[in-house]
Amino acid sequence: MNAALRRIITGAMALSLAAPLAACGNSDDDAGAKEEYVGLLLPENKAARYEAFDRRIITSRLSTLCLECKVDYRNAGAQVDIQKRQFQALVKKGVKVIILDPVDAQAAKSWVDEAAKKGVKVVAYDRLAEGDVSAYVSYDNEKIGQLQGKGILAALGSQAASADVVMLNGSPTDPNAPWFKKGAHEVLDDKVHKIVFEKDIPDWSAVEAKKAVNDVIKAHGSTGFDAVYSANDGMADGAAEALKSAGLKNVPLGGQDADLAALRRLVSGAQSFTIYKQVRPEAETAAEIAYRLLRGKSIKSFTPTTADSKSKNGIPAKLFDAQIVTRKNLADTVVSDGAVPADWICTKELTAACKSLGLE
Structure with a gap:
């Protein structure tokens, strides 16, 4: 074989080997560079x-x-218009699965429906967005309201039947708020003397909650009510400030979410109870469902029940249970679960109280 022919054959073999290697290299590079986004x-x-x-x-x-x-x-920082732009930006980017906790469930309908037409799957998280959502992960919110009502009754004790209660309900734009209210009324209405004041608080605002309690104190006097139901801990913070400013102590006050500030109020006695919702199982389930929807897999094992919105029935759903947390079971619930370490709760001012509760 002459040198020229040998060079041709060698070159052809090199090319034939290089072609599949290059193809494999490109495939690996593509796989490594291909990022799939889930919107949150x-x-x-x-x-x-x-x-x-x-x-x-x-x-x-x-x-x-x-x-x-x-x-x-x-x-979204509680701004509907901002969340709308965020949602639409994700769709434009090509994101195929979006986990959405809506600022305003009703306002989200048009965005969700438009996205669904483009094949985007929406997982409604914590709050049930209107529109063509693919799944819903949250809690049984009516039961949570019932727990809150029971918490108020327990805090009132033998005085419940003669008690007048102030109710600070959640934001009108939050689809969970009516369920909390409904559940609480189911428990309280026949067990307390009356609801002396009730208001839906826009945006769950602590400032507005404080103002509402101040208004009640001005209108009814410091002895004109016996307990304050607050739909969440943020508003309970405002209510607690109003009660403190008026020099009112030992007024039963309930909330929801087991916020750090609320847990500290439990220890100090400024708040009677909160509702502990384990965030981890809810969040992890939402992630599992989002991943399966992204891969075109079944979500049936993660959605054992269904939920209905105003615009869609039979939405695959997972609804978790919650529990009441008081001073007495704080160590055995939120702390023992690792949700909030005891040293976060126990500030210097609360050292003695924490010690008495076994929070050391």
Whole structure:
């Protein structure tokens, strides 16, 4: 074989070997570079749980399920227009699954429906968005309201039948708020003397809750009510400030969410109870469902029940239970579960009280 022919054959063999190798190299590069995004839209940052727990748990769980999956996270700061732009930006980006905790469930309908037509799957998280959502992960919110009502009755004790109660309900734009209210009324209406004041508080505002309690004190006097029902801990914070400013002590006050500030109020005695919703199972389930929807897999094992919204029936759902937390069981619930360490709760001012509760 002459040198020229040998060079031709050698070159042809090199090319034939290089072609599949190059193809494999390109495939590997593509696989490594191809990132799949799951959108995560949370409604506001007033409640500590969203940034501290929900975002982190969902992101962590998705990263273990899918190495190439990335979470595109945005917080609306309680602004509907901002969340709408965030949602539409994700759709435009090509995100195929969005976990949505809506600021305003009704307002979200048009965005969700438009996205669904483009094949985008929406997982309604914590609050049930209107429109063509693919799944819903939350709690049994009517039962939570019932727990809150029971918490008020327990705090009132033998005085319940003659008690007048102030009710601070959740935001009118939050689809969970009517369920909390409904559940609480089911328990309280026939067990207390009367609801002396009731108001839906816009945006779950602590400032507005404080103002409402101040208005009640001005209108009815410091002895004109016996307990304050607050639909969440953020508003309970405002209510507690109003009670303190008026020099009122030992007024039963309930909330929801087991916020750090509320847990400290439990220890100090400024708040009677909160509702503990384990965020981890809710957040991890939402992540599992989002991943399965992204991969076109069944979500049946993660959605054992269904939920109905005003615009869609039979939405695959997972609804978790919650529990009442008081001073007495604080150590055995929130702390023992690892949700909030005792040293976060027990400030210097609360050292003695924490010790008496076994929070050391």
